[in-house]
Amino acid sequence: MDDVPIESGLVLASILFILGMIGVLTRRNIIFMLISVEIMLNAAGLAFIVAGAKWAQADGQVMFIFILTMAAAEVSVGLALILQIYHQLKTLDSDAASKMNG
Amino acid sequence: MEVTFYIASAVAVYATIMVITRHNLIHALLYLVLSFMAVAVVFYILGAPFIAALEVIMYAGAIVVLIIFVIMMLNLKAEAVEQERKWLSRGIFIGPAVLSLILLVELLYVVTASGVSSSGYPMVDAKAVGMSLYGPYVIGVELSGILLMSGIVGAYHLGRQKKKIVHRFLEKAEE
Numbered sequence: 001m002d003d004v005p006i007e008s009g010l011v012l013a014s015i016l017f018i019l020g021m022i023g024v025l026t027r028r029n030i031i032f033m034l035i036s037v038e039i040m041l042n043a044a045g046l047a048f049i050v051a052g053a054k055w056a057q058a059d060g061q062v063m064f065i066f067i068l069t070m071a072a073a074e075v076s077v078g079l080a081l082i083l084q085i086y087h088q089l090k091t092l093d094s095d096a097a098s099k100m101n102g
Numbered sequence: 103m104e105v106t107f108y109i110a111s112a113v114a115v116y117a118t119i120m121v122i123t124r125h126n127l128i129h130a131l132l133y134l135v136l137s138f139m140a141v142a143v144v145f146y147i148l149g150a151p152f153i154a155a156l157e158v159i160m161y162a163g164a165i166v167v168l169i170i171f172v173i174m175m176l177n178l179k180a181e182a183v184e185q186e187r188k189w190l191s192r193g194i195f196i197g198p199a200v201l202s203l204i205l206l207v208e209l210l211y212v213v214t215a216s217g218v219s220s221s222g223y224p225m226v227d228a229k230a231v232g233m234s235l236y237g238p239y240v241i242g243v244e245l246s247g248i249l250l251m252s253g254i255v256g257a258y259h260l261g262r263q264k265k266k267i268v269h270r271f272l273e274k275a276e277e
Contacts, residue, residue: 008111015115016114016118016141026122031127031172035130035169038165039134039137042141049153052150052226053148053149056223056224056226057234058231059234061150061231061234062235062242066242068161070249071161071165072253073250076253079172080258081260083172083261084260
């Protein structure tokens, strides 16, 4: 049975991560930025899974569960922040929130 | 069997590119679900079926639905109906439908062909993950619990909106 080489899995993870990073850097809509962060977290989890498959250990999958937990907490807090920004500024443009006005 | 991995990878990369180049948020979310499902197929091929199920349930299910809820909360305007009609054009669904069909065929092929583990990697099942999660990593589980608790409290605190009081006698009636 032929193996999938571990390099191709890691290359896939890095491509997804870079795509997510491009999304964060180029989009101005704040929900798109949140989605891109999700893509990046997913790519990091994919790298853990690939490494765990390479060594046939469960540790990579445990790490993925932790990343999943963190992503869930992050997206709930991020969406609450988005709601608050939208009610304060009436826009989803992240440039509008460049000053904190503390 | 190796080719299934590369097909799923290509679908994942293409769907992710479509996510970050869409102008419409709902279309982007449609492709985002597809990207997560493609990554779930990759997980299955790599011998992690429990994580593949978790990916579909949590990412493609819970997180995307949460984002859709917020989008729907933000778009409570008069032009929302017109927008909805415009969004439901038929051509939009062709791309995601074709890609998810590819993934479905691939998943059926992987599941039915030659037992469970397909790529040469040994299958690490949910039991091994659970034993590891509640064995050496139990402190991580507790820290995750604290993180989720603070996430709930933070989301509640940030998402709370101040009530607009129009009359001082209505203040008590409102609470």
